[in-house]
Amino acid sequence: MxxxxxxxxxxxxxxxxxxxxxxxxxxxxxxxxxxxxxxxxxxxxxxxxxxxxxxxxxxxxxxxxxxxxxxxxxxxxxxxxxxxxxxxxxxxxxxxxxxxxxxxxxxxxxxxxxxxxxxxxxxxxxxTTTVAPGEVLPAGKDHYAVFGAYFRQWSLIPRREPLPVPRRLTTPDSARGLDPAEVRELLTAGGGAAPGLAPGGETAARRRLRAWLGTGLDGYPEQQDDLAGDHTSRLSPYLHFGCLSATELAHLTASGGSPGADAFLRQLAWRDFNHQLLAARPDAARHDYRGRGDHWRHAPAELDAWRRGRTGYPVVDAAMRQLLHEGWMHNRARMFTASFLTKTLYQDWRAGADHFNRHLIDADVANNQLNWQWVAGTGTDTRPNRVLNPLRQAQRFDQDGDYVRRWVPELAEVAGSAVHRPWLLPEEQRAALDYPEPIVDLNDGLARFRAARGI
CATH class of the missing domain: 3.40.50.620 (HUPs)
Incomplete structure (x- = not known):
């Protein structure tokens, strides 16, 4: 010793x-x-x-x-x-x-x-990751810029075995800090936390981990994008704060024999991919990784509508309201809400990243900023001009509208998939809804984006 x-x-x-x-x-x-x-x-x-x-x-x-x-x-x-x-x-x-x-x-x-x-x-x-930044490198470069190539190498790297809990620690009396009650008061004095916030800490993390490995992982490949079903692990906040070890999670996932293991390990690899990218390019937290010559629109009223979940596109608004209520958002929803802001409204990805950073409990610099850049087309996406149409996303991932009805109570009485296009409802029914008209025509937004990018 x-x-x-x-x-x-x-x-x-x-x-x-x-x-x-x-x-x-x-x-x-x-x-x-x-x-x-x-x-x-x-x-x-x-x-x-x-x-x-x-x-x-x-x-x-x-x-x-x-x-x-x-x-x-x-x-x-x-x-x-x-x-x-x-x-x-x-x-x-x-x-x-x-x-x-x-x-x-x-x-x-x-x-x-x-x-x-x-x-x-x-x-x-x-x-904080399963593979340290810089542990796998392409020839002659300081980081991987393409996920597929990174993932192939990431999958081959031997990982250390998880470490046991220390049986006992001896801490000297001279080591003193703030009183635990004072710590909580300092952190929560401002109030304003989301009403549906998950509990923090390793105890809650391991409880959720056991439930995920026991009942959630097997169906993950088929169900991960189901908005209403909410079949994601919800472990990301615990990984962010390190209440759960990414190395241990990868070990338990890979060793459990679940048919969902490969798909879930791929998500852990995405997390490591963003960490190695940011470690090499820390300026990407605020600057385009790959500039596209964008001259983003300044439209404060539209940005505010997006933030509040009042865009007139129910699946987008449901996701934004979930964020405000829980401090968390389904991964699929993060993608299409980001696409809506940066490509349909053509507004700066940094404004969206800042809003997510303000509310998400799992928002770290690597994943929040670089995932926003990926969607905006200024990051590592090999198809930088792809646009996620919110109506198609709703049709695929909230076919019956249950996700929308859960988070947009104004539309709770609209049955089935009609909830995704409230502007098509009979005039009398539409007039009774306290819900806005769409703030942009999707075709007009697409044409504006294509013109801005010269495509």
Whole structure:
């Protein structure tokens, strides 16, 4: 056992199961699990209320789990590098373990930690992904830009075995931070969280994981796009905060013998693909990965209608209202709502990404920004000018209209697939609905987009 005390600086790995950072710290004589409410992320009201409330659950649950093995979570507030260095000095830590970062901010934070801690800092890869960025590379390049080629290599990479939960951690009394009640108050003081927000934390994550592996995975290939059926795993928020290990999830998926394993592993690979892309091109968080010469329209009233779920296209509005109510949205719906904004309304993908970032509990820089770029045609999609027609999407993935009726109560009495085209209802019935006319003709929007892209 290494001598001295080690800090386990947790960032997006708020769990005990398969935690390389905690596992490394536990090998020392003493270990201090620490999380910093960084002012650059959580201060000044910058953190979206949904993710703040979810994070409060995550930290509370992690603290309770650590106390069961003799430790506790030390939560600090301020600059991560400064506060970590101060704590290391206070407890006499000889080592600090943390997870590798991919975003521009994360990379800058890591550089400051190196500067403050020197060779005491150890950075662990494959903590938030199954394959670390840069672990698979095309010849002569620093990242893969085509998912298919990446996925073929990703599928061949041997993965480490998931790590067990530490049996016991010994945390010195000198390691003190904010009171747990104070942490929750800091994160939830502003209120405003979505009423249907899922509970955060590793306990909730593992409960959902067991249910998914037990009843959801088998039918995933056929049912993943069913909007009303909602057969997705809903594990993405827990992966985002690291309440669940992507490596463990891939291991359990692949070893379970389910017919849905390959399709679900492909989704995990997409997540890793975006992380390796952002690690190589952190500027893609705000700048086009592949510019198309777009001159986006500035139409605030249309953008506001899209945000509020009042576009006049029921399947789009249902998805946007689900987002406002749950802080989550079905993956298929994310694609066609993004296509509607960027291609039918021809508005800047950054406006849409910012709205999603404000409300989604699973919005990380890699997946939120780069998936938006993929849909907008400024990212890695090999068909950058594809347009997802919302009526066709509704016909395919909400054929009977149940998804729309669930989220657009104004249309709850409209039977069957007629709910997707309320403008075709008899005039008397249409007049009784408190629902807007379409804000754009789909053919006009398509023609405008094609003209703008010169196609």
């Amino acid at each position: 290494p001598e001295g005390i080690a800090l386990a600086l947790l960032t997006c790995d708020l769990r005990l199961h398969d935690s390389p950072v905690l596992h490394a710290a536990a090998a020392h004589r003493g270990a201090v699990p620490v999380f910093v409410l960084d002012d650059a992320i959580h201060g000044g009201g910058l953190a979206p209320s949904n993710r703040s409330a979810f994070l409060a659950d995550c930290l509370s649950d992690l603290d309770a789990s650590l106390r069961r093995i003799g430790s506790r979570l030390v939560v600090l507030r301020g600059d991560t590098a400064t506060e970590t260095a101060r704590l290391a000095q206070r407890v006499g830590a000889s080592a600090v373990h943390t997870a590798a970062a991919v975003s521009g901010y994360g990379q800058r934070r890591e550089a400051r930690l190196h500067s403050a801690l020197g060779d005491r800092l150890t950075v662990h890869d494959s903590v």
